Amino acid sequence: MSTRILVAYASVHGSTAEVAEAIGKALQKEGCTVDLAVMKSVTSPGDYDAVVIGAPVYMGKMVGDLKKFVGKHRDALAKVPIAAFCVGVAPLGKDPGDVDTVMNIFRTALEPLEPVTVTMFAGKIDMQKLPFMHKWIWKKMDGPVGDFRDWEAIGAWAGDLPGKFGISVGA
Numbered sequence: 001m002s003t004r005i006l007v008a009y010a011s012v013h014g015s016t017a018e019v020a021e022a023i024g025k026a027l028q029k030e031g032c033t034v035d036l037a038v039m040k041s042v043t044s045p046g047d048y049d050a051v052v053i054g055a056p057v058y059m060g061k062m063v064g065d066l067k068k069f070v071g072k073h074r075d076a077l078a079k080v081p082i083a084a085f086c087v088g089v090a091p092l093g094k095d096p097g098d099v100d101t102v103m104n105i106f107r108t109a110l111e112p113l114e115p116v117t118v119t120m121f122a123g124k125i126d127m128q129k130l131p132f133m134h135k136w137i138w139k140k141m142d143g144p145v146g147d148f149r150d151w152e153a154i155g156a157w158a159g160d161l162p163g164k165f166g167i168s169v170g171a
């Protein structure tokens with residue numbers, strides 16, 4: 001039976017969902033069977049050989065669904081290898097917060113899980129799609145606007161995951 005990997009994500013405006021999808025595709029290319037799911041809807045993450053967790057950062061905090069997901073499934077998730085990615089604009093070198101700060105917040109939100117790898121990807125800001133409040137905040141902060149997702153880096157990170165999980169694909 002092929003190696004089964006769950007990619008569980010949270011996303012407010014859709015860009016993390018697309019990153020999760022790209023990670024799923026890269027894992028499929030490596031020979032894994034992948035289920036992609038909004039973390040809210042996940043019921044049995046312990047049924048998988050490994051789990052990839054992804055969430056965006058907003059106003060210096062991880063989206064609430066992440067803590068809920070980790071809290072609800074901590075026992076099941078403690079038994080499988082985990083990799084985690086967060087998405088935001090911190091890697092662009094502008095405010096809000098630098099990558100190290102966000103990564104600390106992310107790692108804390110993941111506790112007590114101990115992922116084999118944790119990373120941060122640059123995300124996307126589409127002003128036209130933001131609701132009024134987010135648009136207002138972003139203008140006030142003079143935040144960067146555009147699609148900053150580096151699909152090559154995302155694919156490369158995902159392609160290395162089976163090795164990092166220590167699972168033999170296709171076995």
Ligand SMILES: Cc1cc2nc3c(=O)[nH]c(=O)nc-3n(C[C@H](O)[C@H](O)[C@H](O)COP(=O)(O)O)c2cc1C
Nearest residue numbers: 011012013014015016056059060088089090123124
């Ligand atoms: C109101 C608002 C606040 C944000 N706060 C942060 C932040 O504190 N740190 C960061 O790195 N990125 C921040 N971002 C950028 C988002 O994390 C980025 O746009 C991400 O791609 C959003 O993911 P989503 O489309 O899956 O919701 C913020 C974006 C908005 C609109």
